[in-house]
Amino acid sequence: MKKVRIYGAGGHSQVIRKVLELNDIVVTDTYDDKPSAVHSAYQNTNIESGARDGKDAFPHEGDPVIIAVGNNLQRAEIAEFLKSTFEKAIHPSSIIAESAIVGEGTVVFAGAIIQPNTTVGKHVIVNTAASIDHDNCIGDYAHISPKAALCGHVEVGEGSHVGVGAVVIPKIKIGKWCTIGAGTVVIKDVPDYATVVGNPGRVIKINNPFVSQ
Numbered sequence: 739m740k741k742v743r744i745y746g747a748g749g750h751s752q753v754i755r756k757v758l759e760l761n762d763i764v765v766t767d768t769y770d771d772k773p774s775a776v777h778s779a780y781q782n783t784n785i786e787s788g789a790r791d792g793k794d795a796f797p798h799e800g801d802p803v804i805i806a807v808g809n810n811l812q813r814a815e816i817a818e819f820l821k822s823t824f825e826k827a828i829h830p831s832s833i834i835a836e837s838a839i840v841g842e843g844t845v846v847f848a849g850a851i852i853q854p855n856t857t858v859g860k861h862v863i864v865n866t867a868a869s870i871d872h873d874n875c876i877g878d879y880a881h882i883s884p885k886a887a888l889c890g891h892v893e894v895g896e897g898s899h900v901g902v903g904a905v906v907i908p909k910i911k912i913g914k915w916c917t918i919g920a921g922t923v924v925i926k927d928v929p930d931y932a933t934v935v936g937n938p939g940r941v942i943k944i945n946n947p948f949v950s951q
């Protein structure tokens with residue numbers, strides 16, 4: 739039987755846990771950077787401390803890990819310091835074309851669709867009923883939220899978050915570490931670090947999370 743460890747014990751982790759259960763994958767250990775702050779409704783037995791305060795002490799070796807942290811930047815940081823192997827979680831009701839590539843650590847939730855010739859990077863969240871059409875390229879640590887619809891030949895840069903129900907027309911390039919607001923209709927390329935909202939989508943701010951303001 740396949741076994742995994744989950745890093746993160748919040749709501750997103752619960753969804754991943756359900757996907758794993760449907761795939762008969764057993765969760766052996768759960769870690770969280772703030773185990774005491776985990777909501778009681780999400781308590782699982784034996785939530786252990788994460789690696790942030792003791793990177794060397796963390797049991798890097800062992801069953802593969804899924805980083806169940808919704809924040810893209812935090813997920814990227816954790817992936818950087820873990821020296822573990824990573825597993826994917828693919829809901830059985832999702833549809834992934836044979837020619838699509840899905841990277842390690844990526845999770846694909848119920849009803850999501852990934853069409854032919856699309857590449858989805860590492861540690862990406864393809865959330866419930868998201869639609870990623872043909873010839874897309876989704877960067878590492880991105881999050882495509884529930885019911886977002888990406889048309890053909892769309893690029894989403896590393897760490898970018900496409901909000902719930904957003905629509906992206908064909909051949910659009912969204913830069914890295916961008917935020918596309920809920921329900922936004924993206925009809926123009928989006929520069930790195932931009933937040934875009936509305937229909938038609940307009941840039942309301944540019945914020946590089948790696949440079950202190």
Ligand SMILES: CC(=O)SCCNC(=O)CCNC(=O)[C@H](O)C(C)(C)COP(=O)(O)OP(=O)(O)OC[C@H]1O[C@@H](n2cnc3c(N)ncnc32)[C@H](O)[C@@H]1OP(=O)(O)O
Pocket residue numbers: 865883884900901902917918919920921922933934935936942
């Ligand atoms: C299972 C899950 O839960 S997955 C989680 C998925 N999560 C999401 O999809 C959340 C997406 N987040 C949003 O849409 C947010 O509103 C954000 C990130 C765009 C807000 O960004 P912020 O930088 O905090 O902007 P802020 O709230 O200050 O709003 C700035 C302006 O943009 C407008 N605005 C914000 N969001 C949107 C939006 N989605 N559509 C249209 N206008 C918007 C605000 O009304 C405000 O306008 P004003 O200046 O005229 O008053």
